[in-house]
Amino acid sequence: MSHFSGVARVPGDPILGLIDAYRSDPNPQKLDLGVGVYKDPQGNTPILNSVKIAERYLVDSETSKSYIGGHGDPLFTQHLARLVMGADSALLNENRAGATQTPGGTGALRLAGDFIRYCLPGRGIWLSDPTWPIHETLFAAAGLKVSHYPYVDADNRLVFDAMLAALRQIPAGDVVLLHACCHNPSGFDLSQTQWRQVLEVVRERELLPLIDFAYQGFAEGLEADAWAVRLFAAELPEVLITSSCSKNFGLYRERTGALVVTCASADKLVDVRSQLAAIARNLWSTPPAHGAAVVAQILADESLKLVWQEEVQAMRVRIAQLRQGLLTALQPYGLAERFAHIGSQRGMFSYTGLSAEQVKRLRDEHSIYMVSTGRANVAGMDEQRLEYLAAAIAKVSA
Numbered sequence: 494m495s496h497f498s499g500v501a502r503v504p505g506d507p508i509l510g511l512i513d514a515y516r517s518d519p520n521p522q523k524l525d526l527g528v529g530v531y532k533d534p535q536g537n538t539p540i541l542n543s544v545k546i547a548e549r550y551l552v553d554s555e556t557s558k559s560y561i562g563g564h565g566d567p568l569f570t571q572h573l574a575r576l577v578m579g580a581d582s583a584l585l586n587e588n589r590a591g592a593t594q595t596p597g598g599t600g601a602l603r604l605a606g607d608f609i610r611y612c613l614p615g616r617g618i619w620l621s622d623p624t625w626p627i628h629e630t631l632f633a634a635a636g637l638k639v640s641h642y643p644y645v646d647a648d649n650r651l652v653f654d655a656m657l658a659a660l661r662q663i664p665a666g667d668v669v670l671l672h673a674c675c676h677n678p679s680g681f682d683l684s685q686t687q688w689r690q691v692l693e694v695v696r697e698r699e700l701l702p703l704i705d706f707a708y709q710g711f712a713e714g715l716e717a718d719a720w721a722v723r724l725f726a727a728e729l730p731e732v733l734i735t736s737s738c739s740k741n742f743g744l745y746r747e748r749t750g751a752l753v754v755t756c757a758s759a760d761k762l763v764d765v766r767s768q769l770a771a772i773a774r775n776l777w778s779t780p781p782a783h784g785a786a787v788v789a790q791i792l793a794d795e796s797l798k799l800v801w802q803e804e805v806q807a808m809r810v811r812i813a814q815l816r817q818g819l820l821t822a823l824q825p826y827g828l829a830e831r832f833a834h835i836g837s838q839r840g841m842f843s844y845t846g847l848s849a850e851q852v853k854r855l856r857d858e859h860s861i862y863m864v865s866t867g868r869a870n871v872a873g874m875d876e877q878r879l880e881y882l883a884a885a886i887a888k889v890s891a
């Protein structure tokens with residue numbers, strides 16, 4: 494008897510499939526706008542200098558590979574919590590907020606999902622339509638009922654009124670997932686006025702916000718990007734925040750992130766954290782140490798932190814320049830207006846508004862790779878080839 498004979502094959506991640514197709518494409522002009530990692534002008538995803546400096550120090554000073562605790566490296570969680578909540582956060586000062594280290598932002602999301610499932614039974618979760626595809630599968634895998642609120646329509650516009658109307662219909666107590674900034678996949682973010690309106694509905698409907706904060710530093714800056722997170726944390730009794738160090742520290746494969754929880758009292762935080770440690774024990778036991786030690790090293794050292802802040806700023810500015818550069822390159826084709834949203838969207842991703850058919854033609858005829866939804870990784874663009882890209886977009890848009 495074969496135990497595995499009934500195991501069916503599932504399709505691979507479409508984005509990973511794109512990487513393979515890109516790799517085997519011999520066209521020297523090829524452009525990878527698919528996979529969601531930052532790239533420098535040479536097309537590499539470099540290790541930040543601040544990270545290299547921290548790593549060198551750690552290699553020499555590390556004395557043990559013993560486990561770190563269930564909530565992770567205390568120096569990391571302490572500094573990361575300040576990065577997210579603010580250096581002078583009242584919630585942290587009052588012990589009403591705490592961070593649990595997780596394997597990346599994905600680990601934080603899964604820990605939040607399991608926490609909701611086990612500690613808040615019966616609560617559903619509401620995701621933006623569209624959202625990062627892993628949100629859909631991850632929360633379903635955690636056993637939650639997944640529903641959606643509208644966010645971007647078929648004409649590639651942020652549909653805020655429809656979003657708000659849908660949020661008003663969500664059953665009290667349910668969880669609403671919000672992207673703190675750099676909405677993935679669309680790049681459309683809420684204005685401060687819109688965030689305040691969402692806050693009021695969340696408060697009225699007694700919803701629990703779960704804020705995915707995977708791109709701190711990539712929209713306006715490290716502090717500015719935390720504005721909505723800190724507003725919600727200050728105004729509401731309880732908030733869940735998932736933080737990732739993958740993009741802003743470039744630590745992708747080191748799997749570094751945290752779940753930050755805020756509570757109405759210091760005592761309740763102790764209860765919640767006891768549950769988180771117990772749940773994490775069944776997921777990954779204790780989190781990986783290296784990336785967290787690097788982040789702790791950087792954030793605890795003022796001069797190294799400065800080096801890092803400048804590196805984050807450089808990544809952010811480069812992405813913004815590529816957005817503007819593409820619009821400039823589209824101008825001769827009379828397309829700057831039509832694609833103006835690319836200039837106002839934020840973060841690495843852009844819902845370009847290109848159809849699946851146009852995306853296919855870009856790949857087949859011009860070796861330009863992006864996700865079939867029309868999502869482009871702006872950081873994958875190359876200033877030297879913006880004109881090539883614009884010419885290709887013009888051809889498939891004709």
Ligand code: PMP
Pocket residue numbers: 529596597598599600625677705707737738739745749750
């Ligand atoms: N949330 C969003 C919206 C993301 O785009 C990502 C990364 N693609 C993550 C969470 C998780 O990132 P990681 O697990 O690599 O830290």
